[in-house]
Structures are given as structure tokens and as C-alpha cells.
Amino acid sequence: MKAEIGRTLSEFWEQRTPREKTILMWGGLALALVIVYLVLWVPAYEDRERLRTRSRPRCSTGSPR
Numbered sequence: 083m084k085a086e087i088g089r090t091l092s093e094f095w096e097q098r099t100p101r102e103k104t105i106l107m108w109g110g111l112a113l114a115l116v117i118v119y120l121v122l123w124v125p126a127y128e129d130r131e132r133l134r135t136r137s138r139p140r141c142s143t144g145s146p147r
Contacts, residue, residue: 098106 095103
């Protein structure tokens with residue numbers, strides 16, 4: 083099964099022109115960056131902000147500064 087998939091992908095890749103290969107590689111890189119941003123960066127940033135606001139001490143309205 084793996085060999086068949088690898089052969090199919092290899093055939094697909096070999097049929098592409100150098101220009102198409104370049105476009106596909108840049109597109110794949112852009113897609114990978116978007117996935118990393120959406121899956122890793124955004125949730126980590128949002129959780130960091132949530133933890134930051136949760137850990138701040140609460141100020142009472144009547145206390146002097």
C-alpha cells in the first residue's frame with residue numbers, strides 16, 4: 083500500500099514542469115506556515131492571555147493607591 087502511494091506521488095511529481103514544481107513547493111510552504119499558525123501559535127497566545135488576566139490581583143474599588 084505504501085509503495086503504491088509513493089509510486090503514484092512520484093509519477094505525479096515527475097509529470098510536473100519545473101515551474102509547476104516551484105509553485106507547488108511554495109504553496110506547500112505557505113500552507114504549512116498557516117497550519118502552524120492556526121494550530122500552535124493562536125491557541126498558545128490566547129491561553130497565555132487568559133492566564134495572564136486570571137493571575138492578576140483584583141483591586142478593590144475602595145482601597146487607596
